[in-house]
Amino acid sequence: MKIANEQLKEMYLTMLKIRKFEKSASELFAAGKIPGFVHLYIGEEAVATGACANLREDDYITSTHRGHGHIIAKGGDLKYMMAELFGREDGYCKGKGGSMHIADATKGILGANGIVGAGHNIAVGSGLAIQHRKTDQVCVCFFGDASTNQSTFHEALNLASIWKLPVIFVCENNGYGISVSQKRHQAIADVSVRATAYNMPGITVDGNDLFAVYEAVNEAVARARKGQGPTLIECKTYRYRGHFEGDPVVYRPEGELEAWMRKDPIPKVEKYLLENGVMTEEEMKQLNDDVDKMVEEAIEFAEKSPLPSLESALKDVYSDIVEEGRVR
Amino acid sequence: MKKMTYAEGIREAMRFKMREDPNVILFGEDVGKFGGCFGVSAGLWEEFGDERIRDTPISEGAIVGAAVGSAACGIKPIAEIMFIDFITVGMDQLVNQAAKMRYMFGGEINLPMVVRVPAGAGIGAAAQHSQSLEAWLTHVPGLKVVYPSNAQDAYGLLLTSIDDQNPVVFIENKVLYSMQNDVDENELKPIPLGKARIAREGTDVTIITYGRQVYDSLEAAEILAKDGISAEVIDLRTLYPLDKETIFSSVEKTHKVVLVSEECKRGAYTGEIAAMIAEERFYECDAPIKRIGALNTPIPFATDLERYVVPNARDIELAVKSLF
Incomplete structure (x- = not known):
């Protein structure tokens, strides 16, 4: 499949943004600047990037607890994301969501989600809204391998299939549900076989291969836009970090991480860009520097952003009710 | 004055809003041609068709989830859960998603959705089809909870609930469905939520x-x-x-x-x-x-x-x- 040079550069940029944002988030968490839980996407960049490269701004995504990559790939702004991780007033959610709950309605980002498996049915609802409006939008639902053991996965695939909803189910099979390996949490090797049960196409691709992901999602998006219903795409990948920052990662066999790091998705793309004359080494170096700067600016923005006012804790529960505060 | 049953009050409110706003849809178990387990949606499928009155599989999580997702994307779903007891199966979507989204996302996403749930004892339906779970629902910040007692109120409160920008759980008492009340036709209009x-x-x-x-x-x-x-x-x-x-x-x-x-x-x-x-x-x-x-x-x-x-x-x- 021929991808235009501009789009290739754009995808490379996205992967760099995710990788560098996440590396910074890891350091900032370790430094105590980011509270709460942080689940990093390092190693899985090709999935979000390859999938979202097929989407328009008016398409939707649902995300997971490991959502930074999806949000960046769908056009999320690093500044507002970082400010949200810091719990600041200028964050995407005004400091009320944090890492696990970033949404951007203007870009069709229906939210990262702290409940494993909750996005499946929200994506179905999004597909229902699209079908009702008779537009050619689509919704990409991102989720991990372990969430396919939740009843929600099965309910959602069933409903999306019988209603032929424009939903692309993208499973990021990173081999683990927290500490439990895939072969201990399900008796199948490929999640994609579960598509058979719902009479929809199911495919497994190398999730560390940007082009494989892009092509699979491209085909699924085209089907969905034509009203031909949902697809299940399994992308086999790996997270370099633990489930969350601070995870001691006692559950990985020796050498597993190193083996996956040799299949890192980013050098593969760099090699392709060089060999095909899409970018020179200098241009890539420049782009890396640019992204470093973007991330630095995002951190600076977050650090300068004020803490949310205490009164803001009482707002936005309802659209029309402000809850009672307290006197101290 | 005219006579109207509680079920008719609910049905006519849905019909009125569906005629007024093409973005209002109803889905749930057997709500289509079958007319709903208690007959509340009888006749709506005939008027509005498959696309706006949708039978779902028996998947309460997907029913509430589909309401959350579609409301987040700008339509106004009414989801019927056949018995309030079954909301337990869809509770993640109601409590962790519907009730939280607006707040958690800093007020960026509204969820104009209604979940209709028949509740209460009195028809010999035993322990799993007779509960009253108001305390669970009112306990969760982010949900509005409505519970009408008569046809006039059911009509007026449902009109308001459908237009509300927040998730509303609309509890219906199943013993009251067939009860007829006098209804003032001139007063068949929206009743504000939060007015006793x-x-x-x-x-x-x-x-x-x-x-x-x-x-x-x-x-x-x-x-x-x-x-x-x-x-x-x-x-x-x-x-x-x-x-x-x-x-x-x-x-x-x-x-x-x-x-x-x-x-x-x-x-x-x-x-x-x-x-x-x-x-x-x-x-x-x-x-x-x-x-x-x-x-x-x-x-x-x-x-x-x-x-x-x-x-x-x-x-x-x-x-x-x-x-x-």
Whole structure:
């Protein structure tokens, strides 16, 4: 499949943004600047990037607890994301969501989600809204391998299939549900076989291969836009970090991480860009520097952003009710 | 005045909104040609067709989830859960998603969705089809909870609920579905959420209730009147937002309070209201605040047992008399 040079550069940029944002988030968490839980996407960049490269701004995504990559790939702004991780007033959610709950309605980002498996049915609802409006939008639902053991996965695939909803189910099979390996949490090797049960196409691709992901999602998006219903795409990948920052990662066999790091998705793309004359080494170096700067600016923005006012804790529960505060 | 059943009130409100706004849709188990388990949506499929009246698989998580996702994307879904008991299966979507999204995302996403749930005992449906789970629902910030007692209110409150930008759980009492009420046709219009109704004026005691127990309370009030006790009956209509003003002004008048609901008494929402009155109007009360609820058991099957467990007018009458 021929991808235009501009789009290739754009995808490379996205992967760099995710990788560098996440590396910074890891350091900032370790430094105590980011509270709460942080689940990093390092190693899985090709999935979000390859999938979202097929989407328009008016398409939707649902995300997971490991959502930074999806949000960046769908056009999320690093500044507002970082400010949200810091719990600041200028964050995407005004400091009320944090890492696990970033949404951007203007870009069709229906939210990262702290409940494993909750996005499946929200994506179905999004597909229902699209079908009702008779537009050619689509919704990409991102989720991990372990969430396919939740009843929600099965309910959602069933409903999306019988209603032929424009939903692309993208499973990021990173081999683990927290500490439990895939072969201990399900008796199948490929999640994609579960598509058979719902009479929809199911495919497994190398999730560390940007082009494989892009092509699979491209085909699924085209089907969905034509009203031909949902697809299940399994992308086999790996997270370099633990489930969350601070995870001691006692559950990985020796050498597993190193083996996956040799299949890192980013050098593969760099090699392709060089060999095909899409970018020179200098241009890539420049782009890396640019992204470093973007991330630095995002951190600076977050650090300068004020803490949310205490009164803001009482707002936005309802659209029309402000809850009672307290006197101290 | 014309006669209308509670079920008709709900149905006609849905029909009115669906005619008015093409973005209003209804889905749930058997709501289509079958007309819903209790016949509430009968005839709507014939008028609005497959695309707007959708039968779903028996997947409560997907039903509530589809409401959340479609509302987040700008349409106005009404999701019917066949029995309130089944909301347990869709509770993640209701509690962790619907109720939280607006707040968690900093006010960026509105969820104009209604989840309709038939509740309550009285039809011999036993423990898994008869519960009253108001306390669970009102406990969750981010949900509005409505519970009409008659056709007029069901109609007006549902119109408002469908237009509300927040997730609304619309609780319907299944015993009331077939009950006919007089309806003022000129008053078939939206009723604001959070406005209680004085079902009967009185001066000696305030009975605060909603749903089916409004009728039991009125029956008790009639008996009490013969014994010289003038009971005021407040039908809350909306459980959250709660009409504190109407409650407090009645308490300030009568100085005695009896709260009645069909929930099992332990942890019931009436306890929250009792606590609120104790906290904010303690000195207005000249007697203990009484709560009447179901016994603290699951709802039993056999008719006599069910009647024994669920409160009735006699329980209310005795509770009131104990305060004098």
